[in-house]
Amino acid sequence: MTFMPERAAFSVQPAARGALLRELALLAAGLLLLALVIRVHWMADFAVFFILVLSFDLLYGYMGHLSFGHMLYFGAGAYGAALWLVYGNASAWAALAVGLAAAAGMAALLGGVVLRTRGASFALINMAFNEIGHFLVQSPLAAYTLGEDGLSCTADPLFGAISLYEDRWAFAFCGAVLLAVYALLRLLTRSPFGLLVRSIRENESRVRFLGYDTFRFKWIAFVIASTIAALAGGLFTLVQGFVSPRVISPFGNVDVIFAVLIGGAGSLAGALIGAAAFLAIKNFLPVIIPELSRLLDVKLPQWELWLGVVLLLIVFSLRGGIVGTVQARLRNRKPAGEAQ
Amino acid sequence: MIQTVVYGLTIGAILYFFSVGLALTFGTMHIINFAHGMVYTLGVYLFITFLQGVGQSFLLALAASLLAMLPVAWVIERFVIRRLYGESLDYAIIATYGVLLIGTDAIKMIWGTTPYPVNDPVGIAVPLAGMDLPAYRIAVVLSAFALYGALRAFFRRSLVGRVVTAALEDADGVRCLGIDVDRHFSIVFVLGSALAVLGGVLYAPISTADPYMGFHILLLAFAVVIVGGMGNLNGTFFAALALGMVMAVTGRFWSQAANAMVFVVMALVILLRPQEAH
Numbered sequence: 326m327t328f329m330p331e332r333a334a335f336s337v338q339p340a341a342r343g344a345l346l347r348e349l350a351l352l353a354a355g356l357l358l359l360a361l362v363i364r365v366h367w368m369a370d371f372a373v374f375f376i377l378v379l380s381f382d383l384l385y386g387y388m389g390h391l392s393f394g395h396m397l398y399f400g401a402g403a404y405g406a407a408l409w410l411v412y413g414n415a416s417a418w419a420a421l422a423v424g425l426a427a428a429a430g431m432a433a434l435l436g437g438v439v440l441r442t443r444g445a446s447f448a449l450i451n452m453a454f455n456e457i458g459h460f461l462v463q464s465p466l467a468a469y470t471l472g473e474d475g476l477s478c479t480a481d482p483l484f485g486a487i488s489l490y491e492d493r494w495a496f497a498f499c500g501a502v503l504l505a506v507y508a509l510l511r512l513l514t515r516s517p518f519g520l521l522v523r524s525i526r527e528n529e530s531r532v533r534f535l536g537y538d539t540f541r542f543k544w545i546a547f548v549i550a551s552t553i554a555a556l557a558g559g560l561f562t563l564v565q566g567f568v569s570p571r572v573i574s575p576f577g578n579v580d581v582i583f584a585v586l587i588g589g590a591g592s593l594a595g596a597l598i599g600a601a602a603f604l605a606i607k608n609f610l611p612v613i614i615p616e617l618s619r620l621l622d623v624k625l626p627q628w629e630l631w632l633g634v635v636l637l638l639i640v641f642s643l644r645g646g647i648v649g650t651v652q653a654r655l656r657n658r659k660p661a662g663e664a665q
Numbered sequence: 666m667i668q669t670v671v672y673g674l675t676i677g678a679i680l681y682f683f684s685v686g687l688a689l690t691f692g693t694m695h696i697i698n699f700a701h702g703m704v705y706t707l708g709v710y711l712f713i714t715f716l717q718g719v720g721q722s723f724l725l726a727l728a729a730s731l732l733a734m735l736p737v738a739w740v741i742e743r744f745v746i747r748r749l750y751g752e753s754l755d756y757a758i759i760a761t762y763g764v765l766l767i768g769t770d771a772i773k774m775i776w777g778t779t780p781y782p783v784n785d786p787v788g789i790a791v792p793l794a795g796m797d798l799p800a801y802r803i804a805v806v807l808s809a810f811a812l813y814g815a816l817r818a819f820f821r822r823s824l825v826g827r828v829v830t831a832a833l834e835d836a837d838g839v840r841c842l843g844i845d846v847d848r849h850f851s852i853v854f855v856l857g858s859a860l861a862v863l864g865g866v867l868y869a870p871i872s873t874a875d876p877y878m879g880f881h882i883l884l885l886a887f888a889v890v891i892v893g894g895m896g897n898l899n900g901t902f903f904a905a906l907a908l909g910m911v912m913a914v915t916g917r918f919w920s921q922a923a924n925a926m927v928f929v930v931m932a933l934v935i936l937l938r939p940q941e942a943h
Binding site for chain 1: 691697745754756758763766774880891922925932
């Protein structure tokens with residue numbers, strides 16, 4: 326009997342559909358709750374970051390490929406969309422499509438190159454390409470991208486009515502895309518393809534030994550992760566109406582890596598929780614700390630130091646991030662509970 | 666032309682000072698040590714502070730900052746790096762990056778974010794082939810060559826150096842001989858940190874000191890370590906000088922492209938080199 330891994334790898338189990346709907350409802354409720362707590366103004370940006378972190382979780386958490394260059398594809402999506410809006414027409418859909426196509430094409434080409442390496446080399450060669458992309462936008466392409474000054478762009482309202490420059494619509498649109506991305510990744514990671522990708526993380530030689538062309542699956546996962554990152558970038562452009570080389574800066578990568586790790590790599594819920602925790606550290610500590618230090622009348626360190634402390638804590642005592650730690654606690658309390 | 670060459674060699678020399686420690690951590694422990702950038706930056710800030718205390722004597726302040734950084738390096742090795750032994754690449758990155766963030770923020774808190782300029786301690790220009798070359802830069806280049814010679818002797822002759830050289834080849838093999846590799850390694854780690862501080866202080870008069878200087882040199886030093894071959898100390902020397910020249914020559918014709926060209930070279934080297942099994 327011949328087993329056909331290629332075809333079996335992309336089928337979807339129908340049994341998980343109910344659970345998926347429940348999770349989507351939970352995610353939507355969580356987003357609405359968050360929108361009540363903080364200002365709606367921030368929610369579109371947060372949703373964009375959530376999508377970016379989810380895409381990175383596929384590459385790093387599920388496939389075990391740590392990259393320092395994921396922002397290249399976020400930036401390609403953002404700049405692709407912005408350049409279309411400025412030099413093409415004002416259609417938001419076309420701009421998104423251009424950003425996605427640009428990043429997918431880049432990922433397809435560069436993926437064939439970077440995936441020949443692994444470990445530290447993979448992380449650093451991606452950083453090298455990201456650095457080169459950052460430079461291209463900043464200097465040689467400055468005639469189009471306006472370099473360091475950045476590019477302002479305006480998109481027509483969606484369906485002629487929904488303006489993305491209104492906070493609520495922006496949140497609704499980005500939130501809907503986030504739900505769609507979550508559903509897609511959830512189906513993908515639970516499918517045989519997802520299992521294969523996770524097996525590559527655990528032991529690539531054995532997967533190859535079973536007769537799978539691992540390079541092809543790594544390449545597909547890399548292109549998917551990069552394209553979803555570009556989707557986040559395109560949304561960023563549409564919502565902000567402005568891009569600058571900061572969106573493609575390699576320094577953005579650490580934010581994404583840490584968000585995934587704080588929550589717990591290799592789980593979509595973990596990535597989302599980590600992204601929320603990271604945004605809380607990054608956005609609220611700079612507000613709270615000056616207040617607190619005025620109240621206590623001492624000079625307190627800024628948020629970066631606290632992030633550093635959190636990172637050391639994760640490595641040395643909270644292995645597996647928030648989600649992993651909670652899961653381990655629950656499992657210890659109920660030994661009969663289902664093990665992952 | 667000569668000016669470009671001297672500039673390239675100066676940058677290469679600084680990169681070499683910084684990269685030695687990074688290459689050692691990479692070679693023995695397979696750790697990408699971001700904390701190295703923090704040691705470098707903190708050393709320079711301590712140097713600037715000591716400079717006022719010792720009446721602007723460059724050498725005295727340098728010695729004081731080196732001495733002050735030894736215990737800092739030891740603490741990082743003992744409480745962070747050593748605990749990461751055998752960990753996966755990513756956890757090592759996160760922990761050392763955490764140290765870098767803490768250090769950078771502490772520096773911003775103590776010294777503020779405005780860049781500090783440092784005066785050229787020699788201040789003499791040597792006329793060479795119709796150009797005025799700062800004698801200081803020539804001294805920096807010569808000191809890098811001297812360091813290369815000294816390190817070669819250290820790793821070939823001294824017991825610590827020979828143990829570490831062997832451990833770079835095969836750490837488990839050395840451990841099987843009953844030698845405590847980690848102990849020897851921690852000595853070399855502190856040495857590498859001191860060299861980073863030395864590089865930072867030597868670079869300060871050419872550039873300025875700012876809290877993020879460690880981040881910038883880290884990216885370039887990764888390229889040096891990759892191009893030179895991870896854990897290959899000879900390779901690190903030649904890669905540092907070669908990439909320094911790449912930066913200087915590119916910068917002469919197209920100043921914004923200097924950094925990017927280093928990464929082009931790095932990407933090419935990763936692609937053209939046969940893969941190491943990991």
